[in-house]
Amino acid sequence: MRIGVFVCHCGSNIAGTVDVAELAKRALTLKDVVYSDHPMYTCSEPGQAGIQQAIKDKKLDRVVVSACSPHMHEQTFRRTVEGAGMNPYLMEMANIREHCSWIHPDMAEGTEKAWEIIKMAVAKARQLEPLYANEVSVNKDVLIIGGGVAGIQAALDLADAGLKVTIVEKETTIGGTMAKLDKTFPTIDCSACILTPRMVDCSQHENITLMTYSEVEKVSGYVGNFTVDIRRKAAMVDWNKCVGCDVCVQKCPAKAPNLFDEGLEPTKAIYIPFPQAVPKRAAIQVDYCRYFQTGKCKVCERVCPAGAIDYEQKDTSVTKEFGAIVVATGLEVFPWEEHYSEYGGGKIKDVISGLQYERMLNASGPYGGHVRRMSDGADPKTVVFIQCVGSRDESVNRPYCSSVCCMYTAKQALLTKDHCGMDTDVYVFYIDIRATGKGYEEFIKRVQTEFGVKYVRGRVSKLYEQDGKVMVRGTDTLLGEQVEIPADLVVLASGIQPADGAKQLAQTLNISYDEFGFMKEGHPKLRPVETNTAGVFLAGVCQAPKDIPATVAQASGTASKVIGLLAKDKLKTSPQIAVVNQKNCVSCWKCIEVCPFSAPEKQELRDGTYKSHVIETVCQGCGICVATCPVNTIELKGFTTDAILDQIEEVLQSQL
Amino acid sequence: MSRQDHIREFAANALTEKRVDYFIGWKQGYNSSEMIPAFVTDPAEADQLVWNPLCHHNLVTFIKRNMPEPADAKVGLCVKGCDSRTLVALLQEGLVDKDRLYVVGVPCDGIVDRRKLEKMFSSEITEIEFPERGKVKVTTRAGETKELDQKDVELIGCAHCRYPNPLYSDNTAGPLEKEPDREETKPDWSALEQYESLSDDVKQALLEKIYATCIRCFACIHVCPVCVCWDKCVNRSRQPELVSQKVGPKENLLFQMVHMFHVAGRCPSCGACDRACPVEIPLGLLHAKMNKEIYDMFGFEPGVKLDEKPVFQVFDLKDQFGD
Amino acid sequence: MAEATNNQASGAATTGAAPGGAGAPDRPVKVVGIVCNWCSYAGADTAGVGRFKQPANLRLIRVPCTGRIDPLFALKAFEKGADGVLISGCHPGDCHYSEGNYYARRKFELAERMIHHLGIPPERFKWTWVSASEGQRWQKVVTEFVAGVQKLGPREGKAL
Amino acid sequence: MASKYLKSEQLPAFLESLAKNARVVAPFKRDGVTQYEPWQSGKDVELDVLLAKQSPKEYVFLQTETYLKFGYEMAPVPEGAEGEDAVPYETVKVDPQNEAPKQVIFGLRPCDVRGFVQMDQVFGGYGGFYFDPLYNARREATTLLAVTCREPRSTCFCTSVGGCPSSREGADVLFTQIEGGFFVEPITDKGEAIAEAAGAALTDPTDTQATEANEAKLASATKVDPAFDLEGVRDALHDNIADKRWADLAMRCVSCGTCTYVCPSCYCFSINDSIVETKGDRYRCWDNCFNPVYTEETSGHNPRAKKMNRFRNRFSHKFWYYPDKYDSLLCSGCGRCIANCPTRIDIREVIRVMGAPKEAPAASGAVAASAAAAAAVAAAADTTTEGKEA
Amino acid sequence: MADTTSGAAKKRLTFADVVPGASTAKAGKLAGNSYVPEIATVVEIIQETPTIKTFRMRFDDPAVMESFSFAPGQVGQLGVFGVGESTFAITSKPSEKEFIQFSVMRAGEVTQALHKLSVGDKVGIRAPMGCGFPMDAWKGKKILFVMGGIGSAALKATIEYCLEHRADYQGVNILYGATHPTNFTYQYDIDEWQKREDIDLTLTIDRECDGWQCDVGMVPAVLERMNPDPANTIAILCGPPIMIKFALISFMKLGFTPEQTYTTLEKRMKCGIGICGRCNVGPKYVCVDGPVFSMAELNELPDEL
Ligand SMILES: Cc1cc2nc3c(=O)[nH]c(=O)nc-3n(C[C@H](O)[C@H](O)[C@H](O)COP(=O)(O)OP(=O)(O)OC[C@H]3O[C@@H](n4cnc5c(N)ncnc54)[C@H](O)[C@@H]3O)c2cc1C
Ligand SMILES: Cc1cc2nc3c(=O)[nH]c(=O)nc-3n(C[C@H](O)[C@H](O)[C@H](O)COP(=O)(O)OP(=O)(O)OC[C@H]3O[C@@H](n4cnc5c(N)ncnc54)[C@H](O)[C@@H]3O)c2cc1C
Ligand code: SF4
Numbered sequence A: 001m002r003i004g005v006f007v008c009h010c011g012s013n014i015a016g017t018v019d020v021a022e023l024a025k026r027a028l029t030l031k032d033v034v035y036s037d038h039p040m041y042t043c044s045e046p047g048q049a050g051i052q053q054a055i056k057d058k059k060l061d062r063v064v065v066s067a068c069s070p071h072m073h074e075q076t077f078r079r080t081v082e083g084a085g086m087n088p089y090l091m092e093m094a095n096i097r098e099h100c101s102w103i104h105p106d107m108a109e110g111t112e113k114a115w116e117i118i119k120m121a122v123a124k125a126r127q128l129e130p131l132y133a134n135e136v137s138v139n140k141d142v143l144i145i146g147g148g149v150a151g152i153q154a155a156l157d158l159a160d161a162g163l164k165v166t167i168v169e170k171e172t173t174i175g176g177t178m179a180k181l182d183k184t185f186p187t188i189d190c191s192a193c194i195l196t197p198r199m200v201d202c203s204q205h206e207n208i209t210l211m212t213y214s215e216v217e218k219v220s221g222y223v224g225n226f227t228v229d230i231r232r233k234a235a236m237v238d239w240n241k242c243v244g245c246d247v248c249v250q251k252c253p254a255k256a257p258n259l260f261d262e263g264l265e266p267t268k269a270i271y272i273p274f275p276q277a278v279p280k281r282a283a284i285q286v287d288y289c290r291y292f293q294t295g296k297c298k299v300c301e302r303v304c305p306a307g308a309i310d311y312e313q314k315d316t317s318v319t320k321e322f323g324a325i326v327v328a329t330g331l332e333v334f335p336w337e338e339h340y341s342e343y344g345g346g347k348i349k350d351v352i353s354g355l356q357y358e359r360m361l362n363a364s365g366p367y368g369g370h371v372r373r374m375s376d377g378a379d380p381k382t383v384v385f386i387q388c389v390g391s392r393d394e395s396v397n398r399p400y401c402s403s404v405c406c407m408y409t410a411k412q413a414l415l416t417k418d419h420c421g422m423d424t425d426v427y428v429f430y431i432d433i434r435a436t437g438k439g440y441e442e443f444i445k446r447v448q449t450e451f452g453v454k455y456v457r458g459r460v461s462k463l464y465e466q467d468g469k470v471m472v473r474g475t476d477t478l479l480g481e482q483v484e485i486p487a488d489l490v491v492l493a494s495g496i497q498p499a500d501g502a503k504q505l506a507q508t509l510n511i512s513y514d515e516f517g518f519m520k521e522g523h524p525k526l527r528p529v530e531t532n533t534a535g536v537f538l539a540g541v542c543q544a545p546k547d548i549p550a551t552v553a554q555a556s557g558t559a560s561k562v563i564g565l566l567a568k569d570k571l572k573t574s575p576q577i578a579v580v581n582q583k584n585c586v587s588c589w590k591c592i593e594v595c596p597f598s599a600p601e602k603q604e605l606r607d608g609t610y611k612s613h614v615i616e617t618v619c620q621g622c623g624i625c626v627a628t629c630p631v632n633t634i635e636l637k638g639f640t641t642d643a644i645l646d647q648i649e650e651v652l653q654s655q656l
Numbered sequence B: 001m002s003r004q005d006h007i008r009e010f011a012a013n014a015l016t017e018k019r020v021d022y023f024i025g026w027k028q029g030y031n032s033s034e035m036i037p038a039f040v041t042d043p044a045e046a047d048q049l050v051w052n053p054l055c056h057h058n059l060v061t062f063i064k065r066n067m068p069e070p071a072d073a074k075v076g077l078c079v080k081g082c083d084s085r086t087l088v089a090l091l092q093e094g095l096v097d098k099d100r101l102y103v104v105g106v107p108c109d110g111i112v113d114r115r116k117l118e119k120m121f122s123s124e125i126t127e128i129e130f131p132e133r134g135k136v137k138v139t140t141r142a143g144e145t146k147e148l149d150q151k152d153v154e155l156i157g158c159a160h161c162r163y164p165n166p167l168y169s170d171n172t173a174g175p176l177e178k179e180p181d182r183e184e185t186k187p188d189w190s191a192l193e194q195y196e197s198l199s200d201d202v203k204q205a206l207l208e209k210i211y212a213t214c215i216r217c218f219a220c221i222h223v224c225p226v227c228v229c230w231d232k233c234v235n236r237s238r239q240p241e242l243v244s245q246k247v248g249p250k251e252n253l254l255f256q257m258v259h260m261f262h263v264a265g266r267c268p269s270c271g272a273c274d275r276a277c278p279v280e281i282p283l284g285l286l287h288a289k290m291n292k293e294i295y296d297m298f299g300f301e302p303g304v305k306l307d308e309k310p311v312f313q314v315f316d317l318k319d320q321f322g323d
Numbered sequence C: 001m002a003e004a005t006n007n008q009a010s011g012a013a014t015t016g017a018a019p020g021g022a023g024a025p026d027r028p029v030k031v032v033g034i035v036c037n038w039c040s041y042a043g044a045d046t047a048g049v050g051r052f053k054q055p056a057n058l059r060l061i062r063v064p065c066t067g068r069i070d071p072l073f074a075l076k077a078f079e080k081g082a083d084g085v086l087i088s089g090c091h092p093g094d095c096h097y098s099e100g101n102y103y104a105r106r107k108f109e110l111a112e113r114m115i116h117h118l119g120i121p122p123e124r125f126k127w128t129w130v131s132a133s134e135g136q137r138w139q140k141v142v143t144e145f146v147a148g149v150q151k152l153g154p155r156e157g158k159a160l
Numbered sequence D: 001m002a003s004k005y006l007k008s009e010q011l012p013a014f015l016e017s018l019a020k021n022a023r024v025v026a027p028f029k030r031d032g033v034t035q036y037e038p039w040q041s042g043k044d045v046e047l048d049v050l051l052a053k054q055s056p057k058e059y060v061f062l063q064t065e066t067y068l069k070f071g072y073e074m075a076p077v078p079e080g081a082e083g084e085d086a087v088p089y090e091t092v093k094v095d096p097q098n099e100a101p102k103q104v105i106f107g108l109r110p111c112d113v114r115g116f117v118q119m120d121q122v123f124g125g126y127g128g129f130y131f132d133p134l135y136n137a138r139r140e141a142t143t144l145l146a147v148t149c150r151e152p153r154s155t156c157f158c159t160s161v162g163g164c165p166s167s168r169e170g171a172d173v174l175f176t177q178i179e180g181g182f183f184v185e186p187i188t189d190k191g192e193a194i195a196e197a198a199g200a201a202l203t204d205p206t207d208t209q210a211t212e213a214n215e216a217k218l219a220s221a222t223k224v225d226p227a228f229d230l231e232g233v234r235d236a237l238h239d240n241i242a243d244k245r246w247a248d249l250a251m252r253c254v255s256c257g258t259c260t261y262v263c264p265s266c267y268c269f270s271i272n273d274s275i276v277e278t279k280g281d282r283y284r285c286w287d288n289c290f291n292p293v294y295t296e297e298t299s300g301h302n303p304r305a306k307k308m309n310r311f312r313n314r315f316s317h318k319f320w321y322y323p324d325k326y327d328s329l330l331c332s333g334c335g336r337c338i339a340n341c342p343t344r345i346d347i348r349e350v351i352r353v354m355g356a357p358k359e360a361p362a363a364s365g366a367v368a369a370s371a372a373a374a375a376a377v378a379a380a381a382d383t384t385t386e387g388k389e390a
Numbered sequence E: 001m002a003d004t005t006s007g008a009a010k011k012r013l014t015f016a017d018v019v020p021g022a023s024t025a026k027a028g029k030l031a032g033n034s035y036v037p038e039i040a041t042v043v044e045i046i047q048e049t050p051t052i053k054t055f056r057m058r059f060d061d062p063a064v065m066e067s068f069s070f071a072p073g074q075v076g077q078l079g080v081f082g083v084g085e086s087t088f089a090i091t092s093k094p095s096e097k098e099f100i101q102f103s104v105m106r107a108g109e110v111t112q113a114l115h116k117l118s119v120g121d122k123v124g125i126r127a128p129m130g131c132g133f134p135m136d137a138w139k140g141k142k143i144l145f146v147m148g149g150i151g152s153a154a155l156k157a158t159i160e161y162c163l164e165h166r167a168d169y170q171g172v173n174i175l176y177g178a179t180h181p182t183n184f185t186y187q188y189d190i191d192e193w194q195k196r197e198d199i200d201l202t203l204t205i206d207r208e209c210d211g212w213q214c215d216v217g218m219v220p221a222v223l224e225r226m227n228p229d230p231a232n233t234i235a236i237l238c239g240p241p242i243m244i245k246f247a248l249i250s251f252m253k254l255g256f257t258p259e260q261t262y263t264t265l266e267k268r269m270k271c272g273i274g275i276c277g278r279c280n281v282g283p284k285y286v287c288v289d290g291p292v293f294s295m296a297e298l299n300e301l302p303d304e305l
């Protein structure tokens, strides 16, 4: 073996406190080191050329660059040696700047430590093996899970860029939460007016395939080559025939809860969520359908002009291949009824959630936009809003801020005045106002001053019914006194949480999530739309609470990342990954158990036994499996156990 | 019917009816003071099987990776309370095939520590009888005979056994033994206290002395039922060479630490390793401490619940240690 | 045990260096650090960039993730004569591979307790979390740890 | 050579005299376990426990023995050198190790001694094979002071393999415990030298003491239970090589190798290197044929992959392979492997079953006093009266 | 072959009997410390196939180089200090005096370290070991070499010997198989052999491959097609265990007797001098009784190959 050692001066950055010339000389006494040099700036043009020259002249087969942090220049020097025909992974760096010269002002001390750092690097270099990056071809289709505004935005961006997109949406229509909203803050423009055209775009775009009423069941494969099983739920209606005429819904005799209207008023067993649904197709909720429950009825079948009803329909499953996956599963309203017994736990009719109120305000909602008391349908005179229900509340395990409630409460307060008249008393109980977006603070001010909404700082401790009113008891912490307001209607700014089933989906996709089920980004700052599983991206509230502008921005960001990824025909995967030496594998499967990416799999050998095998393209090279394998038969290339042990021994050599 | 008769009858039936190809139990060794594992294939030999407080072998060892051949053989097996926990530990990880096993649980009221006995007599022990429950009658080669209380000569773990009744079995040999109230009482680690109270230097010196005697025969590892890699043990590997093949107190102790980490969360302190060590190294000292700390960290007892996973193969976001 | 000559006594024989006499009790201690690439190695870089002075007793080994660190590495280091072992990685929740440090902390915690059981004072082994931005914290961790180890002094002639 | 008498009280003084010129090793009890250990004054030799846990072989055939030290050096580049000359080149220095301090092992049993005799053939170049300098250097520097067994254990079977509890074969001095002390018989020159060096600690024995010693020897020989008939064992093992009963017998074995490590005659070893940076050593250390990776080749192919193969190898080695090569057995009947096996695998049983000719199935239970045992007793009686050169 | 059963020298030898440097064959075996390798320097490295390199080394001590000789079929322990030793067949020409050559397939630890060597690096060699082929006894016979993969290394020296003493043998016939054309070792020699009239060389690869002109098929099948005449022939077989297994069946089909069929065994070994007890197949030790065995001998041994 022939190792070359290059001890960088880095101007005076290193040479100032480390005797680089001395180290270069001493390096020649190390086993296998046949060449050393101490360039002024190793990373500079001449410095790199010097390394390349030495590789050729001295027939070096390993190079140790003793300079700055590998985070700084590992890539640089890998390219350097590669340029001289050497495998890039045969270069090792010794960090004698950040970890030495810059923190040890004493020359003698610094030089001594640098010497040991170099020795360790040489010891590691001896263990290095040439590694070769794997290339995999890339499927250019993208799967988007969730058809809310995030999914829609990403889909359109991607489709416009020429990529084929499939949206899988679990409801019968796309649109998500935003489709339920009335107006949107801070501009008070109509939610449907801006969303529905985009929904229609989606359905008409030649590059977009909509798969509504569907769910992702199984995902296998890896970046560029995912295989996904998608289950399409049986709607009991043949969607190829259904024209969305709504006749069946009108004639259906069976009532069913209307989830789109957040349960305010019932719909029918056969339903179309809302008039602008895309696709606009009917589906039967079999649990409520008279035919399915009693075996008699079939009214819809009789009335359907298209003959689309099909009571025998079964779930179907399709398997598709994708190159990238975008998760945009959005949100769900915090189920406050289960947690806030002090607010009546859902038993007081005139206490409703913010999203229910959106439906109430909405002109296409159950009450045509008429705000009314749920108990008697009367116009409310006093409306009280309570913020932070299920947000920033440790006691219900929701310590995070839902980020949109302050704003939508202000919006709803304003709309209340608008719908019910300026003389309506509107109170908002708040803890802090978070209005950080563009024009948001101004909006709040307007609501307070222009519309006379009374903001009370404090928590509401109890809601109870008295004389047909909802008594709101709380403290005004600014005044420091108890307040009690008899309200006609109380709207809870219930917080938001990840969509139902987000955790399971994350597990299916092998991405991580926090304890609430929000999916985790690759890095909070630097990789905000990627996940740690290559090829899986995030958009919208599934990652963290955010409002529509932020959602859309993130969705477009994601789209551009996906485009960037799929612009390549081949993907290079890092070769610094785990490999199983199957000779010694005892099939204990602990590696499979612990790998965060499900990279190891059971592989059947010719003799019928099973041994572990790491799928190269899935492995991210963390090495958790390596430290877990009891027989140490998995090696992490580039960080082998032998290399680590050799470094340990090298450090302690003088100790022995 | 005594437990022993139950085992014999069960084994004979299972073999006759071909429900199992082998039945693993205990039988007498070269004299009545030694019980050894028995592999019975012929129903007629079932009456060799015995059950008494000398049946210390943890038979789960024989089914871990070197299950009797052929690979689809069905095996009948006796387990005591502590043995059953090692079986559960293997089942938790899917390392043995439940469907090939027929497990006879043997409720146990304590196993005699033969080594403790040996140290009480100057002459070789040639005969041990159990005239009544709780009594041990020992006869030596020199002809000396002595009757002892079983409780006085039991294995160290038996006094505080929390699971005298097998936790996994298809059939139970006789009535259950009385169990401690596990809600009320915590595991007892008083045996460790004396060691724990020593100073660091004294501990080091003591360990050095103890581990200097290890001959690296690997008996401890090979009898350990939950060690699944015995034939590929990393302690014998040169690539990577985690532990040198040299013998010396450092290496020997490191080698035990490797074993310890590999069984952490899976070893219920069944004591098989301790009893197998020819030079009588108190290996239980490590395992008991490990289990104590694991209990302290996770409230976890290895090999108790079938649906649990060993604690080091999983994690919990809410783990409370570290800074 | 048979021979207590250099043949059987471990380690010492390999290099031929005289073990006992070498390293007078006042020699500076040697601490082995094993850190993850993404947080603590970068944190140490940050400390360097900030010119935060640290004792020169630490030697760092870079691994991708704390999940890669077998607790036995620490024991191996002690076997080979390390005076202290420091392990550091990303804060829980920040693991580059999302879960590595959750597994790791369980193992390190057990390792720490067992290391003490072996008679190695707890001050000689530390595992902690330092993020890439926490240069100052890195400095503090290193300085305090090394000071603690130095106080106990070099380890000589111990079983492990 | 004249026999002597050593008073029990004189034993420490006697050992002290030996310790002047050599290291003295003897069985001692520590924490209830008897082992051969270097003697220090004040320690009480343990002779009541018949056999130390391990055989004394580790004092001659070390468990870890560094036999080569080596160091790489990069030859320094001459000042001002250029081109190829400026490339440092590697040299390696090797330094063979073969130290063998003088030692006396006291208190071994005749079966322990026999272990050495058997190993001597392997390491000593018998039959034109290689001569092992490491073993032989230590062997030559070692003097063996054997003690006649008083109370054979139930696992002893030396008489079945041609030994006897008072055998002089291979010993330098034989001690026999009698009333108040030991009857001491120097056998070889080395033994004679020891006796001389002991000086006044040894006295001339009386005739009664000689008779007493004789009786003690005879008594102990008859106390060893016959285990099997050696006749035809080798051929039977050969014929039974593919017999299914091997697998049945091996069933209970856990393949640990304890039996081989405690055995006075097992000698398999491995060779390993260790290196830190440029300096390292090559050492040999005990290994055993039960080690599952013992014969495993790099490809993963293992000629003795099954426990049964390894099990069969050990017993066949002792009673067939070795005899074919060296014309004697590789077992001294000490029974250590039986007593220390975690599952008490009984070599006697194995030989009874597998060493019996195929057509005549082995009689279960003990074999009637075999010819070999009878002969051994007779021989014991013989050797007591007159010293015979080994 | 060593006389294994004589039990002749019943006296325990001492150092005095083993004079270092003694020259008779037997004393030579007993002389010195057989564990201490001779130091040699790598003088040339030839990359034979992606996983096989041939190393030529020269003993640092010129006297050792000069006196070094071996019989075809003999092996040596080649080691890298700090990593260990492994057994390899000596592949130089028996008459070669300039260097000693081994061909090493990258497999485990030692071979990996060997593959990392550069020219000028030091190694330790203990050679020769074991017994060679009874070349003298085979004079006047036809020799048929059947080899696969790295098995060629074991037979290389023997082939060279036959070619050097071509007149002594009635015929030299080589059948050499590899998985792929790039996996043939000694390509330069093969070219040479192909040109020679007095060698009958058949090359075969497992599966069709572009540009391949010789045979296609597994060695045993090709062997049967070749249909060699067993009369006055010695067959020597070496290759992976699976090839040996099936080639043997073919040989028996072709009418070869176990006595005229030879192979060289690979067993894990450490000491290489018949002590450590690792390479035995029953009472035979590959390192001293082998590695060369006739099938007749092997049939006597336990089924532990
Ligand atoms: C009461 C209320 C009022 C609000 N008012 C405003 C406002 O005025 N202005 C503003 O900017 N923001 C407002 N917001 C926030 C806004 O609703 C969100 O920012 C936005 O809807 C997030 O979009 P999304 O696409 O991420 O999620 P969503 O709109 O929730 O879409 C997610 C979609 O994914 C589908 N899905 C979920 N799981 C799966 C699965 N497993 N498989 C397939 N499909 C799945 C869902 O059915 C849904 O269609 C308000 C929020 C609430 C609760
Ligand atoms: C007589 C003989 C001749 C051989 N000739 C050649 C040859 O010419 N070219 C060649 O490439 N290979 C040859 N081999 C095989 C070669 O010895 C192994 O490939 C080599 O030992 C692998 O060692 P390793 O250190 O790389 O593997 P590791 O698995 O790391 O080896 C560890 C130890 O196991 C031993 N070992 C493991 N496998 C074998 C094996 N198959 N044979 C012997 N010892 C083993 C070695 O002693 C080594 O020190 C020969 C083997 C024998 C017995
Ligand atoms: S290194 Fe191991 S644990 Fe990490 S991703 Fe790869 S296979 Fe999974």
Ligand code: SF4
Pocket (backbone or CB within 6 Å): A580, A584, A585, A586, A587, A588, A589, A590, A591, A592, A611, A612, A628, A629, A630, A631, A632, A633, A634
């Ligand atoms: S952890 Fe290791 S031994 Fe277990 S299955 Fe995975 S690779 Fe095999």
Ligand code: SF4
Pocket (backbone or CB within 6 Å): B213, B214, B215, B216, B217, B218, B219, B220, B221, B276, B277, B278, B279, B280, B281, B283
């Ligand atoms: S059983 Fe005892 S002597 Fe044998 S390896 Fe284990 S601890 Fe060491």
Ligand code: SF4
Pocket (backbone or CB within 6 Å): B086, B220, B223, B224, B225, B226, B227, B263, B266, B267, B268, B269, B270, B271, B272, B273, B274, B287
């Ligand atoms: S380590 Fe010992 S106590 Fe623990 S399971 Fe294994 S044999 Fe039993």
Ligand code: SF4
Pocket (backbone or CB within 6 Å): D259, D262, D263, D264, D265, D266, D318, D330, D331, D332, D333, D334, D335, D336, D337, D338, D347
């Ligand atoms: S094989 Fe057993 S009885 Fe024979 S010498 Fe060895 S240990 Fe003693």
Ligand code: SF4
Pocket (backbone or CB within 6 Å): D252, D253, D254, D255, D256, D257, D258, D259, D260, D290, D340, D341, D342, D343, D344, D345
């Ligand atoms: S016979 Fe006993 S001691 Fe020997 S390997 Fe088998 S179980 Fe271990």
